[in-house]
Amino acid sequence: MKVLGIESSCDECAAAVVEDGVLVLSNVVATQIPFHAAYNGVVPEIASRKHIEWIYGVVKEALDRAGLSPGDIDGVAASSRPGLLGALLVGLNFAKGFAWARGLPFIAVNHMLAHLYACRLKIPAPDSPPVLPPYPFLGLLVSGGHSIICRVDGFDDITVLGATIDDAVGEAFDKVSKYYGFGYPGGAAIDKLAREGNPDAFSFPLPKLHKGQHPYDMSYSGLKTAVINQLEQFRNPQAAPGAAGEGADIAASFQKTAIEILLRGLLRAAADTGLNTIVAGGGVAANSLLRSRLASREGLRCIFPPPEFCGDNGAMVAGIGCQYLERGETSPFTITASARVGGFKRKYP
Ligand code: KG4
Ligand code: ZN
Numbered sequence: 001m002k003v004l005g006i007e008s009s010c011d012e013c014a015a016a017v018v019e020d021g022v023l024v025l026s027n028v029v030a031t032q033i034p035f036h037a038a039y040n041g042v043v044p045e046i047a048s049r050k051h052i053e054w055i056y057g058v059v060k061e062a063l064d065r066a067g068l069s070p071g072d073i074d075g076v077a078a079s080s081r082p083g084l085l086g087a088l089l090v091g092l093n094f095a096k097g098f099a100w101a102r103g104l105p106f107i108a109v110n111h112m113l114a115h116l117y118a119c120r121l122k123i124p125a126p127d128s129p130p131v132l133p134p135y136p137f138l139g140l141l142v143s144g145g146h147s148i149i150c151r152v153d154g155f156d157d158i159t160v161l162g163a164t165i166d167d168a169v170g171e172a173f174d175k176v177s178k179y180y181g182f183g184y185p186g187g188a189a190i191d192k193l194a195r196e197g198n199p200d201a202f203s204f205p206l207p208k209l210h211k212g213q214h215p216y217d218m219s220y221s222g223l224k225t226a227v228i229n230q231l232e233q234f235r236n237p238q239a240a241p242g243a244a245g246e247g248a249d250i251a252a253s254f255q256k257t258a259i260e261i262l263l264r265g266l267l268r269a270a271a272d273t274g275l276n277t278i279v280a281g282g283g284v285a286a287n288s289l290l291r292s293r294l295a296s297r298e299g300l301r302c303i304f305p306p307p308e309f310c311g312d313n314g315a316m317v318a319g320i321g322c323q324y325l326e327r328g329e330t331s332p333f334t335i336t337a338s339a340r341v342g343g344f345k346r347k348y349p
Contacts, residue, residue, distance in 0.1 A: 005318025008091030009083025013054040015062035016314035021322035026065035027315045040178040048086035077321020080108035081338040088337035108331040115281035118305035118316040143282035144170035160346045162216025172220040197248030199256040201239045216265040286310040
């Protein structure tokens, strides 16, 4: 089954064709970064307008690169939540129109579940077998809007064990980067800059939450405030500066603490649940420190999507969409978009 997947939840206008839920035949991501960079953040109105201008060309390109015409597509999927409402509506409605015009089954998917699905995607190449971790496993969903630790029992069956109680981890990267002018988007800019800095130049505190009752929850607003407003209080006087100076030291020390907050909850969840396979997804899953810290943990199998499938893309939407369609599930053409993630089961230990 060849599924066209459309993604427009934020600032990437993306479409892809995936065969049988796994094999990526094409993956086109048109980034709007240059249009938002001047504002150091995504401007929702600009995002919606760019999606409207680009969506036809991006879908056409995805079909062309796969060597297919609209008649070769067997089903259509689009992200319908969570994300920027106006942006989501563009891709969702384009997908509905495509499906209706061709008489194809249509499915609206949850963007966060699609991120979790991304590790299963396979690029056509003889030496790249698909990674299909058996359920259950632990999921780490980390993006610009969400930070979630969950138990995963199926592609659409997750139970949230812990989440951020305030800012998302990607949002903290973006805000710190914006404040110090490190670049936009902030995650990749800090990741790069941190390589030249001293991660011990500042010792930022780890949050204490709920008096230990919800051990997998996270918080990033305190770290963000410390890095932005109270920097001097956390300076380590003995630490020698990194090669690139103060900015790189701030980036490295912030990143070290931000990743430590994630790992603290995640490793505890792994120990408590006995689940030793961890699957990461979302833009922050591209972070090099997160990857190296998890890769070096004994007794854990950590699976990260290839970097091109960590950020927003249409392939993850097509992939998970295919799973629903093969199960015979479709969405009505009356379905709308939602800014909120919604509907996840939540369980505190
Ligand atoms: O999944 P994504 O592309 O979009 C959302 O669904 O939000 O995630 C975007 C987030 C941004 O906050 C961005 O700064 C962050 O992922 N990000 C990173 C890295 N690359 C992207 N954060 C840390 N390290 C990175 N290398
Ligand atoms: Zn995303």
